[in-house]
Amino acid sequence: MIMALRVDGGKDIGMGHIMRSMTLADDLKKDEEVERVFYITKNEPSAVKKLKENDFEVITIDKDLNYNEEIKEVKEIIKKEKVNKLITDSYDIDQNYLIEMRKVVDKLVTIHDYAPFAFPSHVVINGNAYADDLDYESLYGDTEFRLGTDYLLLREEFRNLPEIEVRDRVQNILVTVGGYDLRNLTPKIIEALNSIDFDEIEDQYIDKENLHIDVVIGPSFDNVDHIVAKVVKCNLDISLNFNVKKMSKLMLKSDIAISSGGSTLYELAATKTPALVLLQAENQVRVADKLDDKSIINLGFENKNIRFGFKEILEKRINLVDGISIDNNFKTIELLEK
Structure with a gap:
């Protein structure tokens, strides 16, 4: 065949x-x-x-x-x-x-x-x-x-995942907007995070001393210089991740994500990583609307303030972890059988 x-x-x-x-x-x-x-x-x-x-x-x-x-x-x-x-x-x-x-x-x-x-x-x-x-x-x-x-x-790396440990406080944050940063979101997210006064956030929500941010650089990004410039000016502990071979590993270690819409939202749900979501295209609207307040907080097309949304997801994080169950253990070849 x-x-x-x-x-x-x-x-x-x-x-x-x-x-x-x-x-x-x-x-x-x-x-x-x-x-x-x-x-x-x-x-x-x-x-x-x-x-x-x-x-x-x-x-x-x-x-x-x-x-x-x-x-x-x-x-x-x-x-x-x-x-x-x-x-x-x-x-x-x-x-x-x-x-x-x-x-x-x-x-x-x-x-x-x-x-x-x-x-x-x-x-x-x-x-x-x-x-x-x-x-x-x-x-x-x-x-x-x-x-x-x-x-x-779901990609194989997101199937049959191990038991996931949920930390009491946020320590690792993931920023990922897909293969191409269509709306130049990554620099905006970095800038917004850097503008947050973490001293105003209650200690019960976030581990300020050990806070780390992983930023994923997609294969078609044309704004890398802009991203690097934002990171250089930033006071936060940030790692730029190029050519990521196993996204599940980054997602599993992250306590929350700031993400664009689309299929990434299902992968984040599978790894029990609550997400603050900024949309990049109209075809992401339905998914984000369906998952809103279940496993994500949907900010739409940047209609809400990222800083406001960040505080909201910290408060709702534990409830969002189990908001939607994504657990596909079948071989996708089964989809073709009649």
Whole structure:
């Protein structure tokens, strides 16, 4: 069996689709029935680099192709490479695109966060907490919908986690906004943290003498110099983390996080790391709204003061630790079985 994944990532759309699809692709590579797994992706350097770093075969298509040209080229690749099953994960792939893909594969699987049209796919996966609230339809009447956090595409490092110790006071803070800092949030967060008068915060909430902050620098950040300049002027103990190979390790050691939205919020919930969340894109709104006051405090698009939110999460932290249970122990290959 030969399987292909039609997924894009990069500076403009982030790396979320790439990251979650790799969860499924990793399990597929381990399956004895799967002879070959490869990606079909637009030629965006950061996405191609990330896939190759994780030992995936990549066939690129020109990112300047128009809609019909792209469909034609992808179909030709599928036929040439004798693909049996295709997995798609892109908001740019609409109903007609999927209809055309279904014509050339035995099984079509679509990962999608919304229900914008009746799906022609054989399987649709939406692991979001809000998935059951959406009105999904099947175009041909044979679609199997796998919805909700039972079908969340969590990376293997976030499955079967050890028992997590919850400290009484905050000692380690994690700052992470994804692969690309679209809204230049990281410098703003550092500046906001540095402006907090920690002497005004009660000792029961925070270990001021041992406070440490880990800042994650994503692979597509173009504001590193700005971040470094903020850190140099900062009075806090801050570490910059480049090329992080195991995010779960950083999350597990952190007592709280300041994060952007998206799938990272589920990983933080799995590691029981309450988060103060600043949104970067509209597709993060539903997740943040659903998890607000459960495992996160949602500040929206910087509508609230970060300093105010920081004090709020310190007070609510213990209640947020167990606000939502994310515990996926199944192999994601099960998502493709009918």
